[in-house]
Amino acid sequence: MTEVELVHGVEISVKHPRDELLRADRLPHIWCPGCGLGIVTKCLVEAIRRSDVPLDRHVVVSGIGCTSRLPGYLNLDTYHTTHGRAIPFATGLKIANPDLEVTVVAGDGDLFNIGGNHLIHAIRRNVDLNVFCVNNFNYGMTGGQFGATTPIGARTATTPYGNFEAPFNLPYIVAAAGAPFVARWTTLHVRQLLRVMRRAFQIQGLAFVEIISPCPPTFGELNNFEDGYAMMEYFRNYSRVDDHAELSTIGLSMKPPDPVVVGNFVDTRKPTYHELERELIERARN
Amino acid sequence: MAGNYACAEGAIAAGCRFYAGYPITPSSEIAEHMSRRLPQVGGHYVQMEDEIGSIAAILGASNAGMKVMTATSGPGFSLMMENIGLGVITETPCVVVDVQRGGPSTGLPTLVGQADMMQVRWGSHGDYEVIAFAPNSVQEMFDLTVKAFNMAEKFRTPVFVMADQIIAHMTDRLVIPPPEDIEVVQRKKAMKQGPSFLPFDFSQDFPPMAIAGEGHHVNVDSLTHDERGYPSAKHDVSERMLEHLIGKIRNNLETIVQVEHYLTDDAKVVVIAYGSTSRSALHAVKEARRAGMKVGLLRLITPWPFPVREVERIGAKAKAVVVPEINYGQIEHPVREHVDCRVIGIHHAAGSLVPPDKIYAALEKL
Numbered sequence: 001m002t003e004v005e006l007v008h009g010v011e012i013s014v015k016h017p018r019d020e021l022l023r024a025d026r027l028p029h030i031w032c033p034g035c036g037l038g039i040v041t042k043c044l045v046e047a048i049r050r051s052d053v054p055l056d057r058h059v060v061v062s063g064i065g066c067t068s069r070l071p072g073y074l075n076l077d078t079y080h081t082t083h084g085r086a087i088p089f090a091t092g093l094k095i096a097n098p099d100l101e102v103t104v105v106a107g108d109g110d111l112f113n114i115g116g117n118h119l120i121h122a123i124r125r126n127v128d129l130n131v132f133c134v135n136n137f138n139y140g141m142t143g144g145q146f147g148a149t150t151p152i153g154a155r156t157a158t159t160p161y162g163n164f165e166a167p168f169n170l171p172y173i174v175a176a177a178g179a180p181f182v183a184r185w186t187t188l189h190v191r192q193l194l195r196v197m198r199r200a201f202q203i204q205g206l207a208f209v210e211i212i213s214p215c216p217p218t219f220g221e222l223n224n225f226e227d228g229y230a231m232m233e234y235f236r237n238y239s240r241v242d243d244h245a246e247l248s249t250i251g252l253s254m255k256p257p258d259p260v261v262v263g264n265f266v267d268t269r270k271p272t273y274h275e276l277e278r279e280l281i282e283r284a285r286n
Numbered sequence: 287m288a289g290n291y292a293c294a295e296g297a298i299a300a301g302c303r304f305y306a307g308y309p310i311t312p313s314s315e316i317a318e319h320m321s322r323r324l325p326q327v328g329g330h331y332v333q334m335e336d337e338i339g340s341i342a343a344i345l346g347a348s349n350a351g352m353k354v355m356t357a358t359s360g361p362g363f364s365l366m367m368e369n370i371g372l373g374v375i376t377e378t379p380c381v382v383v384d385v386q387r388g389g390p391s392t393g394l395p396t397l398v399g400q401a402d403m404m405q406v407r408w409g410s411h412g413d414y415e416v417i418a419f420a421p422n423s424v425q426e427m428f429d430l431t432v433k434a435f436n437m438a439e440k441f442r443t444p445v446f447v448m449a450d451q452i453i454a455h456m457t458d459r460l461v462i463p464p465p466e467d468i469e470v471v472q473r474k475k476a477m478k479q480g481p482s483f484l485p486f487d488f489s490q491d492f493p494p495m496a497i498a499g500e501g502h503h504v505n506v507d508s509l510t511h512d513e514r515g516y517p518s519a520k521h522d523v524s525e526r527m528l529e530h531l532i533g534k535i536r537n538n539l540e541t542i543v544q545v546e547h548y549l550t551d552d553a554k555v556v557v558i559a560y561g562s563t564s565r566s567a568l569h570a571v572k573e574a575r576r577a578g579m580k581v582g583l584l585r586l587i588t589p590w591p592f593p594v595r596e597v598e599r600i601g602a603k604a605k606a607v608v609v610p611e612i613n614y615g616q617i618e619h620p621v622r623e624h625v626d627c628r629v630i631g632i633h634h635a636a637g638s639l640v641p642p643d644k645i646y647a648a649l650e651k652l
Contacts, residue, residue: 023505026516056501061346064508072505072517077498079349080507080517081342082372088306088339092346092354093498095330096304100350100499118342121335277330284325 034228
């Protein structure tokens with residue numbers, strides 16, 4: 001029986017089933033109503049709980065931004081670093097102690113604007129990281145300015161006349177850089193997200209998952225998604241699962257009827273940085 | 287052995303097992319030597335995509351429990367500034383070597399400079415204190431690198447070796463003592479504790495550090511945070527955290543500050559110098575003594591924290607101090623703050639050693 005308490009005459013459970021993995025004393029979180037980050041948190045917590053790796057060995061690293069606040073709510077070793085630098089920080093952690101299961105959770109701005117160079121190099125090195133990129137098509141925390149993922153024509157706080165800069169197609173870049181595992185899902189796809197996160201923990205090498213998420217008060221409101229639900233509706237109506245999609249064609253316009261192609265696009269095995277480095281150290285010592 | 291190699295050997299002797307860096311003249315020999323030596327001792331040499339990545343990687347590795355270092359020169363040092371602040375606020379031990387060259391910008395890549403002395407003190411945004419050493423010999427490139435690691439591990443903060451191109455490329459005799467004769471400080475690591483554990487206990491100058499993967503479930507945050515590591519925008523938390531970060535250095539000056547006196551007791555004029563310039567200064571002071579002038583030399587081994595008490599003492603006795611530097615008066619500035627006597631700066635930015643004659647000429651005029 002779950003322990004219950006009477007609050008205003010209503011029985012509520014004192015403990016959330018996942019309290020063990022949350023810093024409950026830090027709640028409520030800072031995210032806006034309709035934001036997808038609560039769903040991402042729930043999936044990540046559940047994936048970690050079900051992973052074969054003991055909790056003490058899970059480390060979650062982030063940069064700066066709305067998404068980067070996520071690790072701070074997890075009752076694990078968590079590192080909230082500087083804007084764009086989660087990847088090199090996590091690289092150092094993982095190389096120094098390859099027994100750690102290192103996950104980076106950060107936004108599109110963090111990973112593809114200010115930190116883009118670090119990401120492609122971590123992929124090139126094949127550092128054994130799980131990189132979960134929550135893409136909300138703008139800089140949410142600073143008030144909704146455009147970035148490298150903002151679709152053409154979209155209105156944001158700094159594209160009042162519509163964005164004319166071509167956006168990045170994240171799975172395409174990451175696959176081209178050589179990531180052994182590449183996937184994309186939306187916050188509507190909770191089962192798939194949970195499954196893909198668990199798979200990412202098993203991947204030897206850099207596993208990249210783009211998670212498309214609503215950002216209702218900024219990107220959403222200015223681009224015909226009146227609330228978080230409206231964008232979830234769009235995901236529901238226009239997501240197309242295609243694991244074998246031609247990645248060059250899956251850029252996002254975020255305008256109906258253009259599809260949001262989702263799936264587990266790449267799943268291969270190549271030597272990791274740590275495996276190759278271990279060999280090098282053996283050679284150097286003999 | 288050249289200074290840069292001595293620095294790398296010092297790091298290894300101090301227990302450094304993780305180096306991340308990006309090649310840059312005139313520091314590259316440190317990276318090259320580390321790439322050869324670290325794998326031999328089971329350590330990690332990581333060549334990052336830039337200096338921003340390098341400093342971030344060493345902070346990550348330090349949080350995994352390793353002794354870590356990076357080395358660079360002016361342009362790379364500029365790129366590292368933001369994450370030096372991350373090292374400060376997260377109290378992450380690391381050693382950053384800056385082999386100074388001429389600037390600004392790309393400046394004089396192969397020639398000497400000492401113009402990052404203010405940047406090391408103030409370059410990252412926000413309030414903080416730093417510990418910086420300025421070696422003036424190949425031997426000190428070894429000895430002070432060891433010391434920098436000891437200080438970083440004890441104080442849980444980035445510590446700097448502010449070398450310069452002349453010291454880094456100078457070849458001289460190096461004595462590497464047997465390991466048992468080298469004092470090596472090991473990091474105080476947190477033991478597994480209950481929920482009352484405060485990973486950032488501001489009531490102690492040096493709280494033990496929670497290492498990733500050891501069961502502490504610590505939140506390490508670049509935001510202003512409380513003793514639990516939780517971010518906070520409360521006024522009192524910000525004050526408590528900053529008082530701790532600044533206080534742990536200001537409260538322990540006597541164990542950090544290091545200077546060397548040469549004939550300052552009876553000196554009417556004292557030269558205050560550091561790094562390669564202190565070698566020119568010593569030459570000039572010896573010449574001047576031979577010519578009967580009452581002059582001495584105060585060498586700043588730790589330019590930061592600034593040796594206030596030592597400089598004040600000199601300022602109270604001497605009628606003038608002379609501050610030669612390969613810059614336009616960076617350390618002359620705090621000297622002026624702390625002495626009442628006349629201060630003559632010798633500003634030299636030719637990408638070369640300050641000629642002893644230039645210092646001698648200044649002494650002669652006084």
